[in-house]
Amino acid sequence: xxxxxxxxxxxxxxxxNPTDTVATLKSAIGDLIQQEPSTQQLYRGSxxxxxxxxxxxxxxxxxxxxxxALKKEDxxxxxxxxxxxxxxxxxxxx
Numbered sequence: 128x129x130x131x132x133x134x135x136x137x138x139x140x141x142x143x144n145p146t147d148t149v150a151t152l153k154s155a156i157g158d159l160i161q162q163e164p165s166t167q168q169l170y171r172g173s174x175x176x177x178x179x180x181x182x183x184x185x186x187x188x189x190x191x192x193x194x195x196a197l198k199k200e201d202x203x204x205x206x207x208x209x210x211x212x213x214x215x216x217x218x219x220x221x
Contacts, residue, residue, distance in 0.1 A: 128189035145183035170194035
């Protein structure tokens with residue numbers, strides 16, 4: 128199955144298994160975005176996920192969306208911010 132991991136204007140698509148843990152997912156994300164797993168916090172909705180939980184335990188399904196926040200230099204987490212893409216305008220004024 129696939130999950131979408133979103134942070135600000137970036138979306139990462141990952142192939143995962145229901146038995147994968149959040150820690151496994153963070154490791155795969157880290158390989159793609161050059162961020163250590165310890166500097167990542169994943170969310171499902173507004174709930175922070177625990178590294179030891181499996182995707183099946185969390186009820187994550189194919190094509191689900193998870194949020195990603197990164198740790199700032201001062202040790203706090205950035206605000207969870209996911210930009211939604213809007214359909215392009217056709218340029219016609221109403």
